[in-house]
Structures are given as C-alpha cells and as structure tokens.
Amino acid sequence: AILIGIVATTLAGWLAGQVSFKPAPYDLGTIGQTFGQLDLAGVFGLSGSHGLGLFEILFVFLFVDLFDNIGTLVGVTRRAGLIDKHGKVPRLNRILFTDSIATMFGSIAGTSTVTSYVESAAGVQAGGRTGLTAIVTGILFLLAILVAPYAQLVPLAATAPALILVGALMMAPLVDVDWDVPEIAIPAFLTVAMIPLTFSIANGLAFGITAHALLKLLKGEITRTDGLLLALAMLFVVRFAWLAAG
16 A cells, blocks of 8 residues: 555656656766765864854753654554563664664764654554664665665655555554543643654653653652652753753
8 A cells, every 4th residue: 555655646746747856867976975974073173163062062962862763662662562562672782782883883974864753654554563674665765865866756655645644553552541530641641742743753752751750749749769760851941941042
C-alpha cells in the first residue's frame, strides 16, 4: 500500500505538470567542502565569528538528538512489538551508543544530525524487525548515490501517503493511555499535539514531561523516585526560556 501510494502520487504529479526534472551529474568531490571542516575555535567561543559557545551547542543537541531519538525509538519499537513486559525498550544503551557514534561521524562529515527517524516505522510496517533491516537500508542508501540525480523524478509530496499511513498506524498505542487520570491524559495529549505543531518530537516530549511534573507537584504526589522527572522538567523550562530570549 505504501509503494502504491508513492507511485500513484508520482504519476499524478507528472500528469499535472508539477514535477520538474533537470538531471545533473552527482559530484562526489563536493563532499570535501564540508568533510572535516571543524570550527573548534568557534565551538569554544574563541573566534568571535558567532555567539554560539560550547555550552549552547551541547544544550541544543541534547534535546534535538537525544529526545528526538528516544521518542522515535519508543514509537517504532512499540509498533514493532519489541517493547518488553515492563514497557521498556530492550538494549536501549546499545541503541543510544550507536546513535551517538553516528552523530559524531555525521558532524565530521559536515552533514545534519545522523539519528533515527520516525520514517523507520515504514520499514517496521513492511515487516522489518531486526538490525538486518537497517543494514540493508544503509546499503541501498549508498547505492542510491549513483542515481541521486534521478531522485527528482519522485516529488516530495509522493512520500505523503506513506507518512499518513505510518502515522495512522502509530496512533494505535494511544488506546493504552488512561484518559481518566488527568496527570496522565493531559501530558499525553500535549505530547501528541505539540509534536506536529512544533515540527519536533523533542518539543512534544518537553511539553509532556513538563506538564506531568507540574501536575504531580500540584497534586502533592512527588516522591523520591521522581528526581529525574523534576530535573528534566527544569531543563525543559530553562530551554524554553532560553529560546524565548532569542
């Protein structure tokens, strides 16, 4: 169904004249323009070229990479049926370690953050359940470099049917939310609502976790085991204040 939707949308785009195809050879030499171009002086605020210091960069990547990744992992593994009976992601430390290594190599290559993406749910829907799925996908991405100029044949809108289908399937776990308990229902709603409104999984989690901590505080239900929850909530508040300050 996913491939049929992509093909049908592509054909519709071509028939409507909404696809422009201007193939150009892919030059691997352009990688050298970004590979290894590390501005270490700028990171430590020594060059004066920009205002971002080391702390600010780490703060941004903490939320963008870590929480986007965790949100994606929970959603994809739950859809794949890999969550254990305690509701935890198995071998999470290995997954996060792999993601951190990929992020570092992505930075050296000068590309955007290399992390897991919610589009992985498409592979799960197609039957993928093991690391072999990721390996095959990675190999296909490498081979796709050879035909990269022809990717323009498929308009960006063609991915919409796949994302809509995957998004609908990933809404299924919401039936497990206890909607009769405000301190659970309200954070869950905020998380689901703010992810698309802010275009960020990290922001959605930030609103949900902060609301959960605030509601527990107001109800006087904070316990010693909620230290991490409160710490995360305070970090999120600081982040929102920092973003608001510009």
